[in-house]
Amino acid sequence: MPSHNNSRRPYLPAFRRDWWLQLRFYQLYMLREATVLPLLFFISCLIYGLYSLSQGESQWLKWLDFMARPWVVALNVLTLAASLFHAKTFFELFPRVMPLAPPSLMIAVQWLATVVVAGGFVVLLGAWV
Amino acid sequence: MTSRNIGIMRYNPEQDKKPHTESYQVEADDNTSVLDALQQVQQQDPSLSFRWSCRMAICGSCGVMVNSVPKLGCQTFLRDYPDSLVISPLSNFAVEKDLIVDMEPFLEHLSAIKPWLINSEQSTVPHVQTPQQLARYQQFANCINCGLCYSACPQFGLNPEFRGPAALALAHRYNLDSRDLGKAERMPQLNAKDGVWTCTFVGFCSEVCPKKVDPAAAINQGKVESAKDMILSVFKSSGVR
Amino acid sequence: MSNSGQQPTRSDEPIWWALFSAGGVCFAVVIPGAILAVGVLYPLGLIPGEMLGFERIRHLLFESFLGFAGFIFVGVAICLPLFHAFHRIRHGLHDLQWAHGWAAKSACYCSATLLSVIALGLWVAAH
Ligand code: SF4
Numbered sequence: 264m265p266s267h268n269n270s271r272r273p274y275l276p277a278f279r280r281d282w283w284l285q286l287r288f289y290q291l292y293m294l295r296e297a298t299v300l301p302l303l304f305f306i307s308c309l310i311y312g313l314y315s316l317s318q319g320e321s322q323w324l325k326w327l328d329f330m331a332r333p334w335v336v337a338l339n340v341l342t343l344a345a346s347l348f349h350a351k352t353f354f355e356l357f358p359r360v361m362p363l364a365p366p367s368l369m370i371a372v373q374w375l376a377t378v379v380v381a382g383g384f385v386v387l388l389g390a391w392v
Numbered sequence: 393m394t395s396r397n398i399g400i401m402r403y404n405p406e407q408d409k410k411p412h413t414e415s416y417q418v419e420a421d422d423n424t425s426v427l428d429a430l431q432q433v434q435q436q437d438p439s440l441s442f443r444w445s446c447r448m449a450i451c452g453s454c455g456v457m458v459n460s461v462p463k464l465g466c467q468t469f470l471r472d473y474p475d476s477l478v479i480s481p482l483s484n485f486a487v488e489k490d491l492i493v494d495m496e497p498f499l500e501h502l503s504a505i506k507p508w509l510i511n512s513e514q515s516t517v518p519h520v521q522t523p524q525q526l527a528r529y530q531q532f533a534n535c536i537n538c539g540l541c542y543s544a545c546p547q548f549g550l551n552p553e554f555r556g557p558a559a560l561a562l563a564h565r566y567n568l569d570s571r572d573l574g575k576a577e578r579m580p581q582l583n584a585k586d587g588v589w590t591c592t593f594v595g596f597c598s599e600v601c602p603k604k605v606d607p608a609a610a611i612n613q614g615k616v617e618s619a620k621d622m623i624l625s626v627f628k629s630s631g632v633r
Numbered sequence: 634m635s636n637s638g639q640q641p642t643r644s645d646e647p648i649w650w651a652l653f654s655a656g657g658v659c660f661a662v663v664i665p666g667a668i669l670a671v672g673v674l675y676p677l678g679l680i681p682g683e684m685l686g687f688e689r690i691r692h693l694l695f696e697s698f699l700g701f702a703g704f705i706f707v708g709v710a711i712c713l714p715l716f717h718a719f720h721r722i723r724h725g726l727h728d729l730q731w732a733h734g735w736a737a738k739s740a741c742y743c744s745a746t747l748l749s750v751i752a753l754g755l756w757v758a759a760h
């Protein structure tokens with residue numbers, strides 16, 4: 264920096280803490296990142312389920328009851344929505360990170376995978392289908 | 393031509409403690425750009441400082457924030473902001489005066505990744521490049537060094553040591569160039585914490601880029617390259633080749 | 634400001650990023666179906682309780698796929714999504730300027746590792 268010029272007084276404000284509230288684009292980014300919070304709830308349910316499975320049938324039935332409680336169902340519906348929002352963003356970013364095929368084709372194939380896996384779970388657990 | 397109001401962030405380092413917004417009247421029609429408006433204001437107040445040169449989105453010098461979004465002044469039109477319009481200096485850079493920011497950190501990041509063809513091969517035949525080889529990097533070669541992507545990037549705002557979108561996109565551009573042999577020299581910069589790994593794919597850089605470079609894609613392709621480079625380095629250090 | 638002379642050191646991020654990405658795929662491809670079945674359709678009565686009976690689930694998890702179905706399920710529905718989640722939490726803490734640096738990073742990945750080990754341990758214990 265030229266020291267002879269002492270009228271220079273560059274002004275750099277501190278980076279604002281609430282930067283992510285300033286633009287809609289940033290809000291959606293934070294929403295994307297926040298999808299992992301409900302995800303952690305569902306993972307906890309699964310770990311609790313594994314624990315119950317290891318403790319015998321009566322504990323397993325308690326876990327099934329737990330999963331049917333209204334607040335648990337409500338949180339899981341939220342988690343489902345979060346996972347689908349995550350999927351949308353993730354599928355759209357993937358072709359930009361690894362451009363293997365036309366983006367629209369890559370996105371469609373990824374959604375197909377999600378639908379096939381979901382179908383698999385439903386068929387596996389709901390033999391009535 | 394109708395008269396309308398615009399706000400401009402002013403900062404005089406010799407008098408002001410910090411920048412403040414002032415409002416001005418300008419004459420505008422459908423073709424009036426932000427740069428045109430700034431030049432009108434400069435007629436009223438010759439002390440207003442801002443950069444510009446080409447007026448056609450080529451030189452990359454007229455970057456400003458328009459309502460908090462980084463834009464090229466010459467490519468942004470008042471007609472798209474019927475309600476209110478505030479012009480401020482590019483975010484994440486230190487303001488020198490009015491709309492002039494210190495681009496030095498940006499230029500340092502650019503030069504750190506050696507954005508030129510590295511090829512010491514002594515050869516008298518021209519380096520032939522097929523259209524396919526050109527297509528691999530062409531998109532990333534359109535950068536005009538305007539710095540808008542740095543103002544759009546919260547990770548650069550949080551960590552000024554981050555090499556940042558344009559520099560990493562340019563590194564990727566040369567790494568993809570069939571005439572270039574400098575990838576090994578550039579990878580250490582990409583592999584570093586302040587290289588590609590500071591990026592969290594916010595993606596706003598690609599949104600504001602006036603040349604559709606998609607620097608976010610370049611950085612994240614750089615992550616794949618950096619991961620490959622790490623695996624290679626493990627093999628190399630264990631003696632396997 | 635920038636070091637043009639010496640080379641910066643290689644980051645260990647590729648490891649965490651690979652786990653994050655693999656977990657992201659699981660979160661997008663496996664988790665929606667799992668929540669739909671166990672977290673939504675079953676409580677709503679659209680999947681009958683017998684289908685989630687103790688013996689049936691034990692059989693599915695410990696005997697199908699040569700006994701590895703449960704292991705695969707724990708991997709794709711718990712462990713990898715855990716690394717995905719804690720990677721994003723780590724960056725979120727930095728984004729919000731709440732915490733960053735070595736301590737936050739280790740706390741996040743240690744949590745993911747610990748919970749993964751617990752889940753795998755329960756899979757073994759439940760046999
Ligand atoms: S990548 Fe785009 S936004 Fe960034 S400096 Fe280059 S042209 Fe400007």
Ligand code: FES
Nearest residue numbers: 446447452454466
């Ligand atoms: S004046 Fe050159 S890019 Fe706007």
